[in-house]
Amino acid sequence: xxxxxxxxxxxxxxxxxxxxxxxxxxxxxxxxxxxxxxxxxxxxxxxxxxxxxxxxxxxxxxxxxxxxxxxxxxxxxxxxxxxxxxxxxxxxxxxxxxxxxxxxxxxxxxxxxxxxxxxxxxxxxxxx
Numbered sequence: 178x179x180x181x182x183x184x185x186x187x188x189x190x191x192x193x194x195x196x197x198x199x200x201x202x203x204x205x206x207x208x209x210x211x212x213x214x215x216x217x218x219x220x221x222x223x224x225x226x227x228x229x230x231x232x233x234x235x236x237x238x239x240x241x242x243x244x245x246x247x248x249x250x251x252x253x254x255x256x257x258x259x260x261x262x263x264x265x266x267x268x269x270x271x272x273x274x275x276x277x278x279x280x281x282x283x284x285x286x287x288x289x290x291x292x293x294x295x296x297x298x299x300x301x302x303x304x305x
Contacts, residue, residue: 186300193295195253202250205242206296212238239297240305246292247285254291263290263303 189210196202246254257264267287274280293302 184300187298189298190296193253195250196246196295199250201245202242205238205245209238209242209296236305239293240289242296243289243292243305244285246295247288250292251288254288255294257291258294261294261303263305267291 192202192206196206257268259265267283267290270283271287274283290302290305293305
């Protein structure tokens with residue numbers, strides 16, 4: 178597969194400059210991309226990669242980066258994407274909770290999802 182075979186929905190976005198100013202962002206993003214490359218290589222070579230620990234694999238690195246962005250860079254996260262189904266679900270859950278004390282886990286999960294719009298390929302943003 179060549180770069181020409183990838184659709185825009187599969188391409189990793191260009192990171193905003195502010196992420197490169199944060200050493201933790203850079204380290205977590207590099208770990209995510211490195212593991213993504215290793216897994217892609219294994220798929221292309223026909224080898225079966227075994228991910229023994231979910232937290233140490235690609236999903237785990239993306240979760241850690243999303244949580245870091247959600248807690249340390251909240252003010253820089255993009256607004257909700259009206260075309261994203263997962264954004265709609267998070268908005269609904271948070272609106273349903275309005276009037277009561279906000280649930281920290283729901284608030285953090287919603288922010289971590291919005292953070293994925295900054296660094297993940299569009300096709301995979303809604304998976305978490």
